[in-house]
Amino acid sequence: MASIEQLEEKLKKISRELSSHKIELHQTRGYLQCILQNSNDMIFATDVDGILVSFSKGGEKVLGYRWQEVAGNFIKHFAVDPKDFERLIRTSQTQGSAVRLELPFRHKDGHTVYCDVSLITLTNTKGQNVGLVGVCRDITAWKKLQEDLIRVDRLAEIGRIAAGIAHEINNPLAIINEIAGWASTVVEDAKGLSNEDRDELSKAVGHIIEQTKRCRAITHQLLGFSRDSAPEKTEFDLHELLRKTIVFLQPELKYKDIDIVFNFQDKPIQLRSDPKMLEQVFVNLITNAIHAISDKNNGKGRIELRTMCMENYVEVAISDNGPGIKEVDKERIFDLFYTTKPPGIGTGLGLPICQNIMKKLGGKIAFESQIGLGTTFKVAIPLS
């Protein structure tokens, strides 16, 4: 039989061991708490039925719910497809763990959150299944970036194809234009034609010439868009360029009741940039303003061109009193080939081209629009 001293010694040893385990347990708990509090991932634990028993701070960020709101709920109900999530849980229960990329969850505000999910089955000392721990990393931003890259790649491909077609079409267009010009002279000089027939034929040839011009303008825009030409910078007077642009657009403005208002800064603005590229931007923006006003069809049209020198850039604002841009269109107007105009009027090339040019010139383009009041496009051109 052990003496009292021996028993005391044993008790002391057990007590020492116990305190050392307690310290270890305390440290492990602190460590786990630290992970649960600070990780950006959603870390959760469920009981054997899949009911949530713990939910990290990161989970609140990923799904938008606080712990009090999710406690006692089935974790699978936060997945977009609960059945799919249940299958994954079963895999983890049979294999001890399961990893799955991209499982979509539903955020509290309704949007979808894509998570990279790892599940680990919890077992007791007898090896029985007692629950589940899941680590879910929010990969929504990464997924969006990946989709954007695919879209940009596709756009670049479309751009290359479009440029190829534009290039091929240019020569036949030049020939059609030439022949139409010649036909117009033939019609004028033709003998034996009644005045009525001559008028009709002249009109028809006039249409051919007009439409050919339009096709050439489109191919010109397309080639400018896809060609990776570097800007050719020279010094020029911005106000003079804007006035020249309006003169160039006179045929578009003819017969339209539109006032052009120049609201230029007092002093001339000397710029060093690519005037041809900038002219293309102004032509596109003013043409859009003219079209918008023509759409409105009531009251007098007004287009204001305003210039202002800022600290390191010049702002050109082009405002119209057209119908404004609808909310649904606002997000898409810079997309290639996005147009709200009928076929034959709009191609959806103008604004993406403007954006592309401004990027090349190191500047910016933005807009403000109010339904019923009008639209202002602002172009920022860097001074240096």
Ligand SMILES: Nc1ncnc2c1ncn2[C@@H]1O[C@H](COP(=O)(O)OP(=O)(O)OP(=O)(O)O)[C@@H](O)[C@H]1O
């Ligand atoms: N000033 C404006 N007022 C109202 N809507 C505008 C204005 N500018 C652009 N938009 C809208 O943005 C769309 C896209 O413009 P964008 O210049 O890219 O193409 P488009 O004018 O339709 O065709 P394209 O310029 O190729 O002839 C237009 O169809 C129109 O709906």
Ligand SMILES: [Mg+2]
């Ligand atoms: Mg346009």
